């Protein structure tokens with residue numbers, strides 16, 4: 001997962017060295033990663049926190065969790081405020097894309113669902129269908 005961060009830094013450096021103009025403030029974003037040492041769900045290996053969002057890097061991808069929007073609050077209140085993974089009774093803390101952005105999932109209400117931090121980090125960049133299949137194959141809930 002550190003490779004993702006390094007790749008992003010390399011892309012920024014490459015853009016700068018080839019003369020491509022980048023947003024002057026982009027390089028000044030206060031984004032830094034910290035290793036997960038038990039402060040969050042163990043599926044996340046690294047995390048970064050920013051104004052209104054948290055970014056979690058897992059074994060299967062990156063999970064971006066926003067906070068504070070009306071849409072987020074609405075999605076988290078659906079399903080009785082509980083995680084949408086079957087059998088999980090934990091509070092929904094993260095808004096997840098059922099079809100991830102990496103698979104061209106959109107951010108409409110129909111594609112968003114509330115999940116507990118554990119299940120959202122474990123799901124990573126998989127679609128809900130892929131994740132449910134993985135859960136069954138691995139005997140997990």
Ligand SMILES: [Zn+2]
Nearest residue numbers: 083088116119
């Ligand atoms: Zn859950």
